[in-house]
Amino acid sequence: MTPLQNLPQSWRRLIFFLPVLVTLILATGFYNGLIPKPPLPKVVFDDPAAGPFHQTCGAGPPPAALDSLPDVIRALWAPLVLPITAPAFTTIDGEKKRLPPPSQLIHTEPLGQRICILDLDNREFADNGDIFSSRLPAWDNLGGPAAGFLSHYLYAMIHGYSYKFIRAPKYADRAPHWAKVVFTREMLKQYDVVVMVDSDAMFATPQVPLEWLLNYWKIGPDALVAMPEDPAGDPNFDARRRVNVNSGFIIAQAGEKTQRLFRDWAECPSETRYPGCAVWKERPFHEQSAFSSHVRYNFLDGYSIDSHPQYIRTIPCHEANGYPEVSGCGCVGQFVRHYWAHKNLTIPEFNHNIMAALTPLLVQAAYKQPGIVEDYRAKVLDGAQILDRRAR
Incomplete structure (x- = not known):
């Protein structure tokens, strides 16, 4: 048995x-x-059927994979980033821009986190597809402002800059646009350079670092603030029939003089220094018109943009304002695009920013590395013969 x-x-x-x-x-x-396996990041969904792009945003710290995302972004773009002292750069529309001679360059080393890219808005952005929604947005639901904000964050991460988003308070007596003046001034107490960008303005060439642009535009240490010109046409003229500057893209450099200039700008509607400025509390173009018609002609105890142009720098409109669809106005946004008339165009622009970088990297990884592509173009097959791979 x-x-x-x-x-x-x-x-x-x-x-x-x-x-x-x-x-x-x-x-x-x-x-x-x-079975022993490599550890995987833990992702918890409030609705298992919702998918990974609709999870609830928790209040706790991000998972480790998201903590490293800025490093991943910077590493991904590293092969494409223009060196700060590169002698020349060709824009998307084919115009070659050249830096001054090396002896005249302002920046030769990265400023890193001493530069802050600043977003500011008082809208809720809590609907589906917005950045403060309880669920992370899917690409198909992304809104125009969200695309703009994300592109600013992307630009900051590519170059190792600081990034801040201010959820601005509301004003009792003026349009919300005025908050950008107050908070740019506040950020200048923490950073050497603050770049305030409207949600409908974007960096058209995110591989170009701000230090290169400061060299190109010759924005030296004396410059307190720089803004692009508006298109030269009505209603973009100030009280003296001079073209307005556009405050949708502001480069400000820290210093006592800058603090005074921004204080005067913020207080302009009180008319203690600038008679007639109160009209810009609510009337377009708000803080932009106040600066253009009043502040730039009388700042730092009587200085003017005409007598001290080194303090207030004006960037050409075609380089830092407008966009290709309005090229008839002369402003195509070669470096910075401002979609003031077609705000949802920030979405395809954001898509272009990413895919323009990823496409050459993908081609390099997929088709330029040895061992991936097998080339039999020199062979002539006879019917269903089997290839002799060794005879290639």
Whole structure:
């Protein structure tokens, strides 16, 4: 009698079905927990059917994978980033821009986190597809402002800059646009350079660092603030029929003089220094018109943009304002695009920013590395013959 026959009938049945049971366990995945595997990031969804782009945004710290995202972004763009002292750069529309001679360059080393890219808005942005929604947005639901804000964050991460988003308070007596003046001034107490960008303005060439642009535009240490010109046409003239500057893109440099200039700008509607400025509390173009018609002609105890142009720098409109769809106005946004008339164009612009960088990297990785592409173009096949791979 065999040992198996000495066992009770129930045990003999269990042993008989044991291989089948093990197979079922493996097939259903219950055995997975016993097999050593590399750890995977834990992602918890409030609705398992919702998918990874609709999880609830928690109040706690981000998972480790998101903590490293800025490093991943910077590493991904590193092969494409223009060196700060590169002698020339060709814009999307084919115009070659050249830096001054090396002896005249203002920046030769990165400023890193001493530069702050600043977003500011008092809208809720809590609907589906917005940045403060309880669920992370899918690309198909992304709104125009969200695309703008994300592109600013992307630009900051590519170059190792600081990034801040201010959820601005509301004003009791003026349009919300005025908050950008107050908070740019506040950020200048923490950073050497603050770049305030409207949600409908974007960096058209995110591979170009701000230090290169400061060199190109010759914005030296004496410059307190720089803004692009508006298109030269009505209603973009100030009280003296001079073209307005556009405050949708502001470069401000820290210093006592800058603090005074921004204080005067913020207080302009009180008319303690600038008679007639109160009209710009609510009337377009708000703080922009106040600066253009009043502040730039009388700042730092009587200085004017005409007598001290080194303090207030004006950037050409075609380089830092407008966009290709309004090229008839002369402003195509070669470096910075401002979509003031077609705000949702920030979405395809954001898409272009990313894909313009990823496309050459993908081609390099997929088709330029040895061992991936096998080339049989020199062979002529005879019917269904099998290729001799060694004879290639």
